[in-house]
Amino acid sequence: MSLHGTHRRQRRKADSKNIHGADLRSALNPFEDSTFTFSSARAEVDEDTHTGLQGVVGATPTRSHVWNRPGESFGDFRLAILEVLADIANAMVGAGLDQPFPLLATEVDSLTGVEHAFELAALGAEEVRSMPDANDDTHCRR
Secondary structure (H helix, E strand, O other): OEEEEOOOOEOOEOOEEEOOOOOHHHHOOOOOOOOEEEEEEEEEOOOOOOOOOOOEEEEEHHHOEEEOOOOOOHHHHHHHHHHHHHHHHHHHHOOOOOOOOOOOEOEEOOOOOOOOOOOOOOOOHHHHHOOOOOOOOOOEEO
């Protein structure tokens, strides 16, 4: 899983980091990782439940990207897409879809529902324009 910092640049804290493991929710540290946001992830596909997706599959939800491997035919591509859509539909039934890693910072469009904030920073126009997902809307992270 890749994490990107929402905190100010600091000499003693990484701007971004990658973590690996079997249970990443348990691997996150609430004191060290709460100023990072989830960026992307990759995992080994369960071959018992997937035939189109094979090997390693990755996703970057903020950019709507999912990747796997080159398909050998359009039929392989179609099957992989159908499996991705089925996995997304199944995940939507589960709890916590909007915030799978509750210890991490998340992007919000307003301060409604933000509680117990420990830091608030105003970004200048230049900083907002340089953000990878910059648009005309205001973005906050909680």
